[in-house]
Amino acid sequence: MAGQVLLIEDEPNIAEAIRFLLGRQGWEVSVLGDGRAALVAVARRRPDLVILDLMLPGMSGMDVLLHLRADPATQNLPVMMLTAKGQGRDREAATRAGVSAFMTKPFANAEMVAAVRGLMEGA
């Protein structure tokens, strides 16, 4: 079941690992390191799932989420946010903004895969 995942992550090594992991499960993964570029890409072709790191250079992950939720086309697009442990206030804000799920860094590979499967199949 081919699904399209857009990963917005500026750490290349994490991005490669996630790309490999999810690719193995049959999902198509594209990676962008910048929030603004990601919004342009989403407008051009809407993915089935966005994985979004909270800490991004330039436009923050939170702002990307807010933009996605503000646009009717992407209001219900599943978004999983990667956070570090202890960013409680940020997680609350993200929940209020309508994030679909969280994944804490460092994550276990099996958890990542299970979470993505849940979001892809649940949508």
Add this chain to the structure above:
Amino acid sequence: MPMTTLAGSRLRQRRQALGLRQGDVAERAGISASYLNLIEHNRRRVLPEVLARLALALGVPVEALAEGAEGGLLDDLRAAAGEAGDESGDPVAELDRIEDFASRFPGWAGVLAGLHRRAGGLVRAVEALNDRMSHDPHLQASLHEMLSAVSSVRSTAGILAETEDIPPDWRERFHRNLHQDAERLAVGAEALVAYLDGQGQADETGIAAPQEEVEAWLAARGWHLDAVEGGDAAAVAPQVAELASGAARVLGRAWAEQAAADAGAMPLAAFIAARGVGDDPLLLAARFGVTVPAVFRRIATLPGAVEGLVICDGSGTLTFRKPVAGFALPRFGAACPLWPLYGALSRPMVPIQAVVEATGGQRFAVRAFCQPSYPGGVGPGDFGGVELREAAMLILPALGGGAVLPVGSTCRICPRPACPARREPSIMAEAG
């Protein structure tokens, strides 16, 4: 020099040590023996002139009898009593008997004061640590960097270990990534350990902010750069070169240039002499043709100066910190909004004076002044019309009562529960 009755005990000690009789000493000093007896038992205050005559009569310098150490002791005791108040904040100690206590049990009074100072030192160390942990952008960046590297390692190593048929190019890529992240972790961990090990020695860790490095460098030199007294900043260039980071060297050079200019405008001997006549910073500024903050800088960096000094820019960010014992200065993050420094910042060219009380109970006389400058002139060029503000606050330990303004160092670690300026809850407050 404030005289209290504790001089009486010292007097008695001296007289007895010298084997002299009360009657003889009293006669030599021109007072009655019974009066001397009352003085010696701390039942009467000693007037400075009488003390001087008694010192003469005993053949000792008057400083030996005057309250030097005791002044500090009584203040420490008062501060200790202030801190050990009951629920409504009222002291439970018998403050009106404080001098009696100190003179009758000097040993115990010393123990109590010593414990209070030590407790104060510990609280300030915790304050500094907590301040650093929560507000240090370098620490947070270090931790974030390490977390990213750990996350990558965990995922990558998991893939390598658990995937049966990894294509060779991916395997190679993952091995490279692991190696890279392991290096990142090693560097990050070393830096973190050095940082935590070096608490209070910011200049050795390399994670210290450049400003901290410069302040530590100045502190090691007693805050006074003797070499630039001739007005030439280059004279101190070899010492500036000792600073570890490039940014610190830039700041150090700038400070040296400023100090050299100050020394040129306010020559040391003339400045000290002028201060002896009158210590008014506005008059001194006018006399030497400099700004009031320049006078503050000069005062605080004289050899042996006891004054503390904080300087902030127009955003309120502290750009310079010379501490004074008992007045905690925050490292990162914002300071206490009640500091007269900020009152001055919002009223350029208006001198502000106040007596403040730090969280440890010690009192300080502070003077604050904001000097605006216009680096771009009126315009029309870049920055034309832009006003820069620099505010400075001189801090001097003070004695005595009267109206005081209670202040802290920064809200997060300040114990004052009912302060109207509190911007965030304090870790010092009780939970709930």
